[in-house]
Amino acid sequence: MNDFPDLSLDPERMPRHVAIVMDGNGRWATRRGLARLEGHRRGKDSVRAVVDAARELGIPYLTLFAFSSENWQRPSSEVRFLMQLLHRYLITETKRMMKRDIRLIALGDCSRLPAQVQKALRETVECTAGNRAMTVALAVSYSGRQEIVRAARRLAAEVASGGMRPEDIDEFAVASRLDTAGLPDPDLLIRTSGELRISNFFLFQLSYTELYFTETLWPDFREREFLAALSAYQRRERRFGSVDTAARPPLRVAN
Ligand code: IPE
Ligand code: IPE
Ligand code: MG
Secondary structure (H helix, E strand, O other): OOOOOOOOOOHHHOOOEEEEEOOOHHHHHHOOOOOHHHHHHHHHHHHHHHHHHHHHHOOOEEEEEEEEHHHHHOOHHHHHHHHHHHHHHHHHHHHHHHHOOEEEEEEOOHHHOOHHHHHHHHHHHHHHOOOOOEEEEEEEEEOHHHHHHHHHHHHHHHHHOOOOOHHHOOHHHHHOOOOOOOOOOOOEEEEOOOOOOOOOOOOOOOOOOEEEEOOOOHHHOOHHHHHHHHHHHHOOOOOOOOOOOOOOOOOOOOO
8 A cells, every 4th residue: 555655764865955835725625625725724734744844854944835925816815814824823833833943934025914914923933033953934925036126126225325346246145135045045845736837936046956746735745745755855866067966056055
């Protein structure tokens, strides 16, 4: 019955940063004759399972793409439900994060979130700021292009005010003005639900990220599926444009 590959992992070759596009909640629900919202509700349990697994495995950075800037176009009832879910998640998970020494940070244009969600997010970020074992980055109201635009505006303002010269702008200068400033680039991107696209996620950060796509819908994605993704990652040969498998990524952001 067990058609899973050998899931033994090499602790020496764990990714430092895993990013996940958590997709397929709606389809999970509609295939069962349920409302899409039920899929989102179940998806929250997968978030908990994957955060716990990553923490146990000692993965220092985990980014979860929870809501895109484009997702605001969805029916207002679905958006409202997702915002309530996020609010409840923040309230209930803060205690668990404190227990597990997990720091939460937010990526994206949080100013668009309802006031009570912004407040809960701020409180969780502040409360967990001193935690060190793992960083969970929650991408909400996030768009990769908009993030690059915001970084470009910051750089333009710094040049306009005389604080910087155009020739000082290099990859590091851009990276350190993105929402992900201080985070290493993801080593592994997982997208669930079988869609083979990036959907405006991490356009700058994914330059040499290993991509892993699975048909599994997000509410069914639990520890075993996560281990399968990590195991697949460990079988990849990363070259970063070189011929040498010991080559390093072209841009290494200090953190
Ligand atoms: C992912 O599931 C959750 C969000 C994008 C907020 P979807 O809601 O996109 O589920 P599908 O893709 O319609 O199945
Ligand atoms: C991507 O999923 C965004 C998140 C998972 C938060 P979507 O369901 O919004 O992406 P598309 O519409 O299929 O590209
Ligand atoms: Mg989707």
